[in-house]
Amino acid sequence: MRLLAWTIPAVVLVTASPAFAQSAPPRDEFFWLGEINKATVVINTDEGLLDKAMAPRLAAGVAKVIADGNQPGAKRPATVITFEPLLIKAAGEDVTLLHAGRSSQDMHATYRSAILRGDLLNLADQLNRTTATLVRLAGQYSATIVPNYTNGVAAQPNSYGHYLLGFAAGLDRDAQRIREAYKRVDRSSMGTTVLNGTSWPLNRERMAHYLGFNAIVDNAYDASQISSVDEPVETSAIVTSVALHTGSFIQDVMTQYAESRPWILLQEGGVNTYVSSAMPQKRNPGLLIRTRTDASTALAQAEGVVLEAHNLPPGMSDPKDVKANTEMIDSGIAALKGWQTVMNALVINPERALEELNSDWTASQEVADVLMRKYKLPFRVGHHFASNVVEYARQKDIKPLDFPYADAQRIYRETVAGTPYAGDLPMSEAEFRATLNPVSIVNNRATTGGPQPAEMARMLKEANARVAQQDRWIKESRAHIDGSLAKLDVDFDKVLGRSRGN
Secondary structure: OOOOOOOOOHHHHOOOOHHHOOOOOOOOHHHHHHHHHHHHHHHHHHOOOOOOOOHHHHHHHHHHHHHHHOOOOOOOOOOHHHHHHHHHHHHOHHHHHHHOOOOHHHHHHHHHHHHHHHHHHHHHHHHHHHHHHHHHHHHHOOOOEEEEEEOOEEEEEEEHHHHHHHHHHHHHHHHHHHHHHHHHHOEEOOOOOOOOOOOOOOOHHHHHHHOOOOEEOOOHHHHHHHHHHHHHHHHHHHHHHHHHHHHHHHHHHHHHHHOOOOOEEEOOOOOOOEEOOOOOOOEEOHHHHHHHHHHHHHHHHHHHHHHHHOOOOOOOOHHHOHHHHHHHHHHHHHHHHHHHHHHHHEEEOHHHHHHHHHHOOOOHHHHHHHHHHHHOOOHHHHHHHHHHHHHHHHHHOOOHHHOOHHHHHHHHHHHHOOOOOOOOOOOOHHHHHHHOOHHHHHHOOOOOOOOOHHHHHHHHHHHHHHHHHHHHHHHHHHHHHHHHHHHHHHHHHHHHOOOOOO
8 A cells, every 4th residue: 555745834844753863873662662653653544543634743743752862862761651751742642543552562572572683683793703703713723733621631632623613513503593583583562462462453564564573473462471581581591502602612721721831822911811910920811711701691691581580470571671681692792702802812832732642642542443443453452452551651651652662562462361352463663653643643534524634624614604694694684674664764754744865
């Protein structure tokens, strides 16, 4: 149905609509209440629910309230009951005709979803920036061999790039969770009133379109009573996952600071480290500590949302607070920003990492693997042999590269004596030494998803593609919202009786 342009008195023409006020007002509760009222004017006028002769005056009142609220330092009411008196003052009691078929319940539920939707895109954006940094550095360090740890103990050699791609995979799952949650948040509650709809034939789908939503909350009871609680709770689970991934990485780096000769540290100075007030030798990892604190704060705030939603009858407002929920997401964003800063500040010493690998027996499992794969020795027998080698080496303080081949032969014979596998060690000295080489171990991995060069190249390509795809999704989602609101501005101005550019 075509919208008509209306001529209005000159006094109204000088009243600014949001498009003529300050650029880019914050998309807070006040902003969305204004957009809802603009959309109501347009839709109800167009569909015969509002007197077309009255519409320009009411639209002018809405425009004035929005323009006044956009002034520097102006109050921006955040509730229907504090916003409506301003409308009445600007346009008279007739303006309450806009409230036909509406309630603070569906209006508040709608702006909460709209704000949470924007916050999720902000979280997705920073998550993708941090992931992109991890992937970029994974490529840079794909051939850098370092120790990895399990149960807090050096376990096996690995490519540092492969390690970083592991964290990038975790963050990609967080990105997936954001996209999935976004679909459920990106739904309009407008037109459901309190909980059972209205006798007014409101066009809920058109309202959703103008506000940039891709769908409506179908069930009117669900809209403000159930769904509006589910949305922040689901978001809290995403923030929790982001914070756990952040904290896990930070703690892994932090353990190096307890070592006298770490293989990975922060570049000293600036915001990265600070000196002790008493001990001149100390360089405290302030950036790591602050980022871990941000992650802990995010966890605490996310858990708070769950606790607020616990044991509530439907529809209560406890976990719906916009400010608290935005702060929760912002804390997750802060943790991710810190993580990104940490990544750009890391200094890795490959020689020291290799030295640590060669100072312990992190390659010993490879001995058992080769004996089984090449010489058909049962893994447990080979594992027992390798364990005996490690035990003997530690008793004698012998490093892997210095271990005498003759002792390896002797220990093997003793290990398999009296078994069906009795005999000499089938590995030559050269093969035995190559099996203990951390670099060879990493490069010779054959498993899909391993750190070997071919798999690293594949995973890096796919990880970069996922980052690019997520970036497109974020931009397209924001563009959809912006485009919908721009269309609303155009149609609202038609009701006001002016066109863009006047």
